[in-house]
Amino acid sequence: MEYTKGRYSWVIRPILIVLDLFVLNVLAFYFFNFNTEKLYFFPTDFLNNKHILYIGYSFFFWLISTAFLNFYKVYRYTSLLNIIGLIVKQFLVYSFIFYAFIGVFRSLNIQAFTTFKYLVNSFLVIGLFKLLSYYLLKYYRNYLHGNVRRVVIIGKSQSAKELHQLFSLNKNLGYQIKATFGNKDFINNKGSLEDSFAYVESTKNIDEVYCSIDDFSEVELNKLVKLAEINHCNIKFLQDQKEQFTKRLKTDFYNYLPVLSIQEVSVNNDINKIIKRTFDIVFSILIIVFVMSWLTPIIFILIKLESKGPLFYKHKRNGINYKEFTCFKFRSLKQNQEKKGTYITEHDNRVTKLGKFLRRTSIDEMPQFYNVLKGDMSVVGPRPHMLSYTEDYSKKIDKYNFMFRHNVKPGITGLAQVKGYRGEVKMKEDIINRIKYDNFYIENWSLILDVKIVLQTVGNFFKGQKEAY
Template structure:
């Protein structure tokens, strides 16, 4: 998620959208000579008003194409060439849209040259407004010291030094370096990497964190990601070599320096998040009402008869953006203490008799639908790991892939789960494949895929799986 702070800068994009829509419609009113013939045989007056219909048509089509082409995704580090490229793409797309409107209504008698003149005038005005606003903000940052973004830089190396030089020399970008942290004991630094965490706790006005990720431990990366998520600031990564580039991260260029950030995937699109959340709530309520309620009463008696302890087992897990939460299960072991290396193994002496049945059928995970209702989990997603395993696993996986896995909510079930990569990790291959399937799910999410995984999970509950112990 890309966050934007500032008093008024967030108003710029809505202003440009309204301005552009006004431009295309005011030029249409004066240049496109719509005749007065009726478009429809209806008596509804507004349906026969070609200008009003074009206004509605233009607004819908303009918003749709600009969203798809990311026309308004212009940032302070965006180059002028990129802006011109966006203008050309939008011009071509809207040209097709305009001629389509004229073609749909045969009664509109407008010459092609007039339509082209309308489009050229409109986009000349839109281009002037867009470029003028872009360069005006640059001057505001350079001379008035406004629209600045406070940043801290973590790490050292050639690319970090280049980034610092860009921020210091190119004042029009508006990056204000508040602090620099690394372990090189340089006089120009604010402190060590460990010092950065206390600095962040005392300063809540940081907009962006830039990290040389190869110098950080997995725990440090986790802490920065969690801080950025809680405090609504952006976190970006500076790669050392080209081999670190991955399609799972968005690459932006500050001059010629590549800067990586966690990209927005379809699963985190606002509409898809709402769709998935609605599905999660409805499905979870169904499971809790139809299964969880009566099953809890029966299992309370059976579990208590066999061993002392609570009905539910709570364990800490890493959720979205490494956020910690209490994950619930029906207790299937004689102990409730969680320690490093306590993944359940085959024929584990800690498993109770009723616990074997619960684990084989996955019924021990039914209480996690409470986590789904609370918003900590989703019905389908990457399975959450024990906190003690997160650091160990990350050392065996490319860091960018592991961070990407934690960019969505964990699930009660998941693609890796139904493919057999669950439970005990016997070799590096197990965790590598688990992350591979999890990332495939994130990149290729659809509601249909969720339903398919749920159905396969039910089949696996009936048939049983090799690692369901």
């Protein structure tokens, strides 16, 4: 999860949006004599006012086009060349949008050269505002020491050294190095790489953590990710290899230095999160009210008749960003204690007779709809692993792929499960294929895909799966 930092600098974007829309419409009023003509196919006087009509048109399509081009996503490390490139691209796109407006309302009598002057002058002013805000922020950071990011650099690689030098020499970037670990030559060196974990865990005012990805094991990286999540700070990775490992890690360039961060996937953007969360809540309530309300008492009686112990089996799992949560299941084992490295195997004598049926039909997973309502899980997503298996599996497969699957909430069912990759892991290829399907789901998420997986899961309930035991 990406945490937005920067104190009050976040207000600059909405201010620039308002200024840009103001420029577009004031100059339109200046260059075009809108009020002398009427659009006769609109019945109301309000819509006959072409300037008001253009205000609405420009407002809608300006927001859409700038969002598509990330026009307002300018960061402290963004270069001047990139900003000029954004202005040029937005100029070309909005020119097409404006000429489409004229093409639709053919009664507008506007000369081509006038429209060109309008667009050029508008973008000269808009570009001036954009560059002015960019350099004012640099001045503010460099001379007034405001708008700073408090950062920690962890690692002894060449990339860590270069990043340290970049932040130290370029004060206008606004990065304040609070601590470094792993290199005695750095300022504010606080100790070894191992000491960094305690520092990140105990310090509450860190904005960003930069770590050399090759200086740590997968387990250590997972721990850093969890610590950063708990402390609401962004974690970014430095690499020395020349090749780009995966498209699943977003690459930003600080000057010429590549810095990796966990890519925000489409399922985690604001609109899709609302869609998916709404589906999760509605679907879970329907299941709890119309199924769990009568099924739970029956399961309770049957479990008590066969063996002693509680109705529910509670176990710790890794969720989004490796956050631990308590996951619920109907108890299917004679013993209720989770043992490290003991996946349920075929013909396992720990499984009760009722438990075999519950596990084969996946009914034992249904209490997890309460986890969905709590917000720890989703109806569809990568299945959560035991904490011990998270550590074991991470050693068997590519660390970047494994980290990527923890970028979304785990699910009651998932694409890997309906494809047969569930339960016991007998070979290395089993977990590799499971992660492959999980990551494919994350990269290609849609509400239709969720519904399809739910329907396939219902089908497997009646057919049964040989991997479910």
